[in-house]
Amino acid sequence: GQNIDQPTEMTATEGAIVQINCTYQTSGFNGLFWYQQHAGEAPTFLSYNVLDGLEEKGRFSSFLSRSKGYSYLLLKELQMKDSASYLCAVILFSGGYNKLIFGAGTRLAVHP
Amino acid sequence: ETGVTQSPTHLIKTRGQQVTLRCSSQSGHNTVSWYQQALGQGPQFIFQYYREEENGRGNFPPRFSGLQFPNYSSELNVNALELDDSALYLCASSLLLAGTYNEQFFGPGTRLTVL
Numbered sequence: 001g002q003n004i005d006q007p008t009e010m011t012a013t014e015g016a017i018v019q020i021n022c023t024y025q026t027s028g029f030n031g032l033f034w035y036q037q038h039a040g041e042a043p044t045f046l047s048y049n050v051l052d053g054l055e056e057k058g059r060f061s062s063f064l065s066r067s068k069g070y071s072y073l074l075l076k077e078l079q080m081k082d083s084a085s086y087l088c089a090v091i092l093f094s095g096g097y098n099k100l101i102f103g104a105g106t107r108l109a110v111h112p
Numbered sequence: 113e114t115g116v117t118q119s120p121t122h123l124i125k126t127r128g129q130q131v132t133l134r135c136s137s138q139s140g141h142n143t144v145s146w147y148q149q150a151l152g153q154g155p156q157f158i159f160q161y162y163r164e165e166e167n168g169r170g171n172f173p174p175r176f177s178g179l180q181f182p183n184y185s186s187e188l189n190v191n192a193l194e195l196d197d198s199a200l201y202l203c204a205s206s207l208l209l210a211g212t213y214n215e216q217f218f219g220p221g222t223r224l225t226v227l
Contacts, residue, residue, distance in 0.1 A: 004154075040200075040221075041220065042218035042219055043155070045215055087155075089154070096168075097162070097167045097168040099160060099168055100145070100147075101157065102147075104153050
């Protein structure tokens with residue numbers, strides 16, 4: 001089976017740094033995405049990791065360790081608008097096509 | 113370049129009814145995937161269509177079916193609705209090229225409520 005774990009909820013203060021962890025156990029791995037999803041809206045792309053290491057994009061960074069089945073999303077200089085769910089998703093290539101397997105998401109609440 | 117659109121935005125049905133949800137892919141994309149997202153959960157893969165044929169399916173029963181049209185728009189049909197089918201249904205389009213994976217762009221979703 002496929003298993004992706006991330007914390008259910010996190011809270012942080014405006015201006016601070018928060019790290020959201022994701023661990024995965026999947027049969028196959030073709031990359032990992034992080035998405036942001038505000039309540040009632042579609043997921044929007046944040047980052048993509050396929051090789052080990054850190055990918056930085058402005059206030060957001062994502063790290064991947066394939067040997068450990070582990071990734072994290074780092075959010076710096078938190079803003080109130082960062083309050084949202086953050087979804088970790090693994091790409092599996094199976095049966096001739098790629099599909100995304102999502103974790104349940106981490107709800108982040110940013111307080112003043 | 114237009115993004116992914118879905119219709120309707122919200123829908124209320126009763127148990128046993130049938131529903132059709134629609135999705136227009138982003139311009140230039142040839143692949144569409146459908147996901148079901150229950151409240152508080154991550155999206156669950158239903159199936160994927162590439163060039164009008166289903167080329168992948170998740171753990172959903174046959175009463176979930178779909179179509180992709182020559183203009184790459186798509187439909188999701190659900191027969192014999194059950195209460196547990198209440199969810200946000202997301203459509204995502206991408207450009208599938210041999211040997212590569214391309215980002216999926218999500219539509220705003222259709223919120224289905226089954227009473």
